[in-house]
Structures are given as structure tokens and as C-alpha cells.
Amino acid sequence: MNLVFDPWLTVRWRDGGVRTVRPAEIADPEALDLVAPRADFRGALFQFLLGLLQTAFPAEDEDEWLERWETPPSVEYLEKAFSAWAPYFFLQADGPAFLQDTKPGADFAAKDVRELLMDLGSVSNLHFNKPDGIKGLCSVCSATALYTIQANAPSGGSGHRVSMRGGGPLTSLLVPQADKGQAATLWQRLWLNVLSQEIMRQPGGRFDGQAAKDILPWLVATRSSEKKDGQTTPDHAHALQAYWGMPRRIRLDWENTVAGRCDLCGKTSETLLSRYRTRKHGVSYLGWQHPLTPYYHDPNKEDPPSAVKGQSGGISYRHWLGLTLGSNDKQPEAALVVRHFLKERWGKLGKDFRALVWAFGYQVDKGGMKALSWSDSTLPTYHVAPTQQEALALEVGRLLEVAQEAAKLLHRAVKSAWADRPGDLKDEPAIGQSFWSGTEPLFYGALEALTQTTGLEGPALLATQRQWLTGIRKTSLDLFDDWVTGEYEKDWDIERTVKARVELEKWLSRAKPMNALWKSIKQQEASV
Numbered sequence: 001m002n003l004v005f006d007p008w009l010t011v012r013w014r015d016g017g018v019r020t021v022r023p024a025e026i027a028d029p030e031a032l033d034l035v036a037p038r039a040d041f042r043g044a045l046f047q048f049l050l051g052l053l054q055t056a057f058p059a060e061d062e063d064e065w066l067e068r069w070e071t072p073p074s075v076e077y078l079e080k081a082f083s084a085w086a087p088y089f090f091l092q093a094d095g096p097a098f099l100q101d102t103k104p105g106a107d108f109a110a111k112d113v114r115e116l117l118m119d120l121g122s123v124s125n126l127h128f129n130k131p132d133g134i135k136g137l138c139s140v141c142s143a144t145a146l147y148t149i150q151a152n153a154p155s156g157g158s159g160h161r162v163s164m165r166g167g168g169p170l171t172s173l174l175v176p177q178a179d180k181g182q183a184a185t186l187w188q189r190l191w192l193n194v195l196s197q198e199i200m201r202q203p204g205g206r207f208d209g210q211a212a213k214d215i216l217p218w219l220v221a222t223r224s225s226e227k228k229d230g231q232t233t234p235d236h237a238h239a240l241q242a243y244w245g246m247p248r249r250i251r252l253d254w255e256n257t258v259a260g261r262c263d264l265c266g267k268t269s270e271t272l273l274s275r276y277r278t279r280k281h282g283v284s285y286l287g288w289q290h291p292l293t294p295y296y297h298d299p300n301k302e303d304p305p306s307a308v309k310g311q312s313g314g315i316s317y318r319h320w321l322g323l324t325l326g327s328n329d330k331q332p333e334a335a336l337v338v339r340h341f342l343k344e345r346w347g348k349l350g351k352d353f354r355a356l357v358w359a360f361g362y363q364v365d366k367g368g369m370k371a372l373s374w375s376d377s378t379l380p381t382y383h384v385a386p387t388q389q390e391a392l393a394l395e396v397g398r399l400l401e402v403a404q405e406a407a408k409l410l411h412r413a414v415k416s417a418w419a420d421r422p423g424d425l426k427d428e429p430a431i432g433q434s435f436w437s438g439t440e441p442l443f444y445g446a447l448e449a450l451t452q453t454t455g456l457e458g459p460a461l462l463a464t465q466r467q468w469l470t471g472i473r474k475t476s477l478d479l480f481d482d483w484v485t486g487e488y489e490k491d492w493d494i495e496r497t498v499k500a501r502v503e504l505e506k507w508l509s510r511a512k513p514m515n516a517l518w519k520s521i522k523q524q525e526a527s528v
């Protein structure tokens with residue numbers, strides 16, 4: 001199978017039908033969205049196509065990007081651009097094969113094809129279709145699984161390298177919304193996440209020419225990482241390798257195939273893949289910043305930036321700032337593609353343009369051996385002039401500090417009401433979740449107010465802050481009452497409960513972030 005000129009992508013069409021198409025057909029105006037048998041596969045397919053567009057159909061500058069946004073290429077035109085790269089995208093070949101090691105030696109161990117799936121070994125709260133006895137995967141599912149594991153790889157033990165972004169990174173993409181009742185096309189869903197070369201050049205990586213072997217690591221002998229200093233930094237490869245990272249040395253085994261139905265998508269094939277071969281010490285990436293992922297930056301600038309990972313407890317408004325504007329102290333800084341959209345592109349696309357941020361990724365366990373959960377959420381974006389974005393990030397940061405503190409206080413208070421020795425009780429993640437979902441409408445209400453024309457000034461700002469503090473306080477106390485009575489009641493003790501509630505009330509005003517915000521409100525009011 002060739003991943004550029006063969007039809008292999010399942011696409012939902014405007015008439016509601018689903019068809020399997022060649023990658024160039026993403027430019028068809030009737031194509032609306034990608035369909036995949038698993039959520040992680042869908043995320044991987046988007047990233048594969050973004051990598052292909054960045055590599056084979058790059059826009060030189062932002063003007064050219066905008067032209068192609070307004071007038072997408074024809075399928076034929078895109079096909080032509082892709083075809084120059086097609087020779088490098090065979091899944092099965094005697095020579096270089098897509099995302100696989102060029103020369104698998106005798107030291108490559110045979111593995112069951114199931115181990116290509118990221119969630120193997122997890123206790124599966126992941127809701128993926130993961131039949132117990134996977135016997136074989138079709139070529140399409142194998143290619144997608146290969147991209148998924150190379151882009152997200154957990155450590156899998158000593159010598160097994162994590163993905164360029166670490167184990168289980170979070171990916172954030174923009175999703176254009178329907179415009180005047182017209183659903184966004186697949187082209188728009190993709191092109192909004194493609195950066196022009198002038199922007200891709202910025203992060204400081206190498207961007208000299210388009211030499212295929214510098215971009216696609218499977219075209220050359222693997223830069224393996226047996227030696228301590230065997231790392232691959234942005235100086236060693238083209239910046240576009242970010243889309244084609246190859247931390248795992250893998251070769252699909254086409255000599256041991258079976259006939260039957262693919263265990264993931266159900267398609268029949270004479271050559272289902274049942275095994276692959278692998279060894280340790282694939283490419284060990286260091287110091288890269290992937291354009292689709294937010295990063296924490298070391299305030300002392302000693303350690304390289306660290307990618308935000310998949311989140312336990314899912315993604316909620318507490319991640320809103322980091323995933324959209326990024327916090328002013330870069331804890332974290334939003335993904336380049338999202339930052340660039342908010343700062344530069346939205347202005348060109350018009351105020352009425354609407355897009356969501358879609359964030360997804362695995363949370364892997366500390367040792368990184370297995371996936372613990374999968375997060376997959378969308379968050380709204382707000383149109384704010386670039387000159388106001390820093391001020392907005394500052395104010396949102398203050399609100400979030402209050403919320404984080406309140407969530408902690410609520411958790412502590414409920415546990416104190418539940419037992420004489422609350423320290424002996426396990427943490428109850430559902431308490432935090434109830435807080436984040438219970439205060440979500442408040443947050444988006446506040447954000448709506450802050451993003452109005454004068455929302456960040458004087459009286460309007462003070463009103464928003466006041467409402468936030470009182471709203472958080474009220475919801476926290478209500479949630480406390482819910483948790484300590486009714487179905488959550490454990491070892492009920494009225495005295496202990498009353499004491500815990502009094503403490504909670506006190507700290508909801510006095511804790512540092514609340515106290516600081518109240519103080520600032522009062523100072524402002526006094527100076528008016």
C-alpha cells in the first residue's frame with residue numbers, strides 16, 4: 001500500500017455518505033471530516049495529513065496560506081504536489097518503508113501486532129475497541145497504529161524511546177465552525193492547522209531546503225541512541241521531522257500474515273498483519289518543540305521545554321488558558337499553531353470566524369509503560385485584539401488561581417468531614433471533577449465578560465472579579481453539602497461536618513489567591 005496515491009482514508013461526505021479516498025481528495029469541497037475506528041487513530045490521521053501538507057504542499061508565506069484557505073487547490077493539483085513524495089510512503093517495501101527501520105537486523109525481536117496499540121496493557125477506561133484476541137490488522141489500521149505509536153510513544157522500559165514530545169503528549173488542533181450554516185470542509189479543518197514556512201522557521205530549528213532524507217527519518221539509517229550522547233536535537237534534522245518522528249525501531253512483518261477480518265475495522269483481507277519486529281534505541285529526540293503541542297518552559301532556561309501531556313481527570317476549563325492564549329509566564333505556552341491563529345490569522349479571517357481548540361492525548365503512567373486514560377475535548381476561543389491578549393491572560397490566570405485553590409480546599413474539607421483522620425483516606429478525584437464541571441458555566445460567563453470591548457477595564461473588570469469570587473465560594477459550599485450528605489455520606493458525624501464547613505468558609509475568603517483578589521478589588525474601588 002502507498003499512503004499517498006492509494007485510497008485508504010475514510011471520509012464523511014457532505015451528503016452523509018462515507019467513502020474511502022486518496023489523500024489528495026481531502027481538497028474535494030464535498031469532503032467534510034475523517035472517520036476512524038478509534039479516537040486515537042482519528043487524532044493520528046489528522047496529524048499524518050498535516051505532516052503531508054506541511055511537507056509536500058507548503059505555503060511559502062502567510063499570503064499564500066490565505067490564498068489557499070480562500071481558494072483550495074483542486075484534487076488534481078494537490079495530487080501532483082503529493083506525487084513527488086509518494087515514493088517515500090510505501091508501507092511495505094524492500095527498501096525504506098513508512099515510519100519503519102531501514103535495516104532490521106537479527107537483533108530485532110518479533111512482537112505480536114497488538115503491541116502496536118498504545119492502550120495495550122491498560123486497564124482500559126479508554127473505551128477503545130480492543131478485542132481480547134487480536135489476531136490481525138489490515139494495512140490501513142497497521143499504518144495508523146504505526147503513526148499513533150511513533151507520535152505518542154510511552155517509554156516502554158529501558159532503551160525504548162519516548163515520542164519527540166515525551167510519553168503521551170497532548171495535541172491541540174483548531175476546528176473551524178460552521179459558517180453561515182455551511183459545515184466546515186475537511187480542507188478547512190486541515191488547512192487551518194498548517195503553518196506557512198515563514199512561521200515554521202521561527203522556533204529556531206533547521207529549515208534548509210526540503211531534502212526528503214532530512215525530513216523523513218526512515219529514508220536513512222536510523223540515528224540510533226545506544227550511546228548516552230546519541231540524542232537527536234533540532235540541529236540534527238529538518239524542523240519538519242516534528243511530524244515524522246521515529247522513536248521506535250519497528251519493521252512490519254509481511255512474511256507472517258493471516259487471512260480474515262481486521263480486528264479493529266472489520267475489513268476482510270488476505271494479508272492481515274499479525275507480527276512486527278522491533279529493537280531498542282530508536283531516535284532519542286531532545287529539545288524539540290512540536291508546533292501542535294503546548295509546552296512548559298523552564299523559568300531558569302536550563303532544561304529544554306517540556307510538552308504538556310494527556311491529563312488525568314480529562315480536560316476542562318482549568319486548561320483553557322494554557323491551551324489557547326498560554327499563560328504569560330509560559331506555564332504553559334500554547335501550541336504554536338493555536339498562538340499563531342489567535343495573534344495573526346483570526347484578524348485576517350474576520351471577526352465572525354469561529355474555531356474551537358480540540359485537545360487530545362493519552363495520559364501514560366509514571367514509568368510511561370502503559371496508557372492510563374485518553375482525553376479528548378474541545379474548548380471555545382474568543383476573539384481578542386492581539387494587544388489585549390496579555391492583559392486577558394493575566395486576568396484569566398488570576399481567576400484560575402482562585403479556582404484551583406477552591407478545588408483543593410473543597411477536597412480537603414470533604415475528607416475532613418468524612419473521617420477523623422482524613423489523611424488516611426484516599427484522594428477522591430470525583431470531588432475535583434464535580435468542582436470543575438460545577439463552576440464551568442461561571443468561568444465561561446466570566447470569559448465572555450472579560451472579552452467584551454471594555455471587559456478588562458475598571459468597573460466591568462471589578463464586577464467580573466467580584467462575581468467570580470462569590471460564585472466560586474457559593475458553588476464550593478453547595479458542593480460540600482452535596483458531598484457530605486445524601487448518597488456520599490460515609491461515617492456521618494455532625495460535629496465533624498460542621499467544623500469542616502466552617503473551615504472551608506473561612507479559607508474560601510482567606511486563602512492566598514482569594515485574599516489577593518479581594519484586596520485588589522477593594523484597592524481599585526477605593527481609588528475610583
Ligand SMILES: [Zn+2]
Pocket residue numbers: 137138139140141142262263264265266267
Ligand atoms: Zn483495519
